Amino acid sequence: MTTDNDPSTGSRRKPWRELPRSVRTGIEDVLGGRVTAATSQRGGFSDGLAARLGLADGRRAFAKAVDATTAPAVAAFHRREAAVNDGLPHGVPVPRLLGAYDDQEWVALVFEDVDGALPVQPWREGELERVLDALTGLAERLTPAPRLNSADTSPRLGGWGRLADSPGSRVKLGEIAPGAARELERHLALEARLPEVIVGDTLTHGDLYPFNVLLTDERVVVVDWPHAWTGPAYADLVMLLGSVALGGADPEPYAARHPLLTGVDPEAVDVLISAQAGFLLAAACSMDSADPGTDPRLEHMMTALGLASLRWLSLRGYNSGRKQR
Missing domain, CATH: 3.30.200.20 (Phosphorylase Kinase; domain 1)
Known part of the structure; x- marks a missing residue:
């Protein structure tokens, strides 16, 4: 292949x-x-x-x-x-x-070798449900986080501050995500809460998108773990659900019934979604499309996933003062 x-x-x-x-x-x-x-x-x-x-x-x-x-x-x-x-x-x-x-x-x-295949994109309902169910078991097995032969790494979350500080990146943000550029101050306010939101004792994958999942007949296998970090048990779930929005579907019904989000402050989820979009868009905006060293597919995927997270955040109505689930 x-x-x-x-x-x-x-x-x-x-x-x-x-x-x-x-x-x-x-x-x-x-x-x-x-x-x-x-x-x-x-x-x-x-x-x-x-x-x-x-x-x-x-x-x-x-x-x-x-x-x-x-x-x-x-x-x-x-x-x-x-x-x-x-x-x-x-x-x-x-x-x-x-x-x-x-x-x-x-x-x-x-x-x-894992005799499996990537999930079909946009997500098929049955495959998505398999992966969402598997994330519950994965979080249970990785709580408390195991000791690693490597220092914990910072999560790939947040980037609105970098965007705000870079005039060139702000110009590109206005081109690829004009709505986010207009609401930059709101995202900066959410990002200010990120340190308190990412506290937890679960080892999370940290880059859990469909291209890092393999489906076999019996198992859901998660690959590529260099970005693992210790945080809340629901962090990987929130990251994966952003890819649901990429296919045009609303991730919120899946989030609303998932056990890893039971009792979680909805505003904490908003912070993670915004931080996920911020990381992706800041990375995309820092890339020079004219540079032969830039991978255009990576830039495109980061932009698309960042915009998908923003769509999900908009669907949640993140400034509406929702109560806990």
Whole structure:
């Protein structure tokens, strides 16, 4: 399965054959076998390799690899993902890390292969309900948050302050999200509450969008954990529901009946939704579309998800003084 013309997949993927021989050998050493087939996989926006591998002895695996000299941030994400996966408790529905290769110039992670598929987008009702149900169990297994062999990372939330401080970003915000530009002060007020809202003792995925979920016949598997952080049990749920709005549906009925949001202050949810949109739009507005180093698909997806979160926030009527659920 290739990534050609797939808007949910980054445009800077590298095929197996283009990896340095030393990196391919390092991955084969982790696997203890020779790779005879490699197929790039859909989903996600990291630079470098993201491929399902077939071995000469019939085994399969999944590998991701990146050049740390040209994409140091992605390399840091890969290294942290290895640390997070090592610390996840048994039974959490994530791919098992088989090993890593790191020569300081290239970083590669090798996982067990998951025979699953990405959820269809826009969401199908049955698949969405499966994932929403799975999030309850995931939060239970990850509360209290396990100790990781890596420092906790800051959540990928918030960005309205950065937008306000950057004249260039404010101009771009006015072009891609004029409503948000007009309501910037309101979002800044919500962002001021973010530190109190993100307090919690659950390890959250931190980047839970449909392209980081695999559905098998039996399981919902959550992949790509470099952005995990400790916070409220409902944080991943709120993030995922933003993608429901991306498909044109109203996420609110799902939020209203989900057990992870029972008793939660609706204004706290508003803060998270706004902060999610702020992070995405600030990142998109900081990208230079004319720069050949910019991934246009990533910029487009961040913009679309940010606008979707804003639509959900608008549907909630976030300044109407709702009572707790």
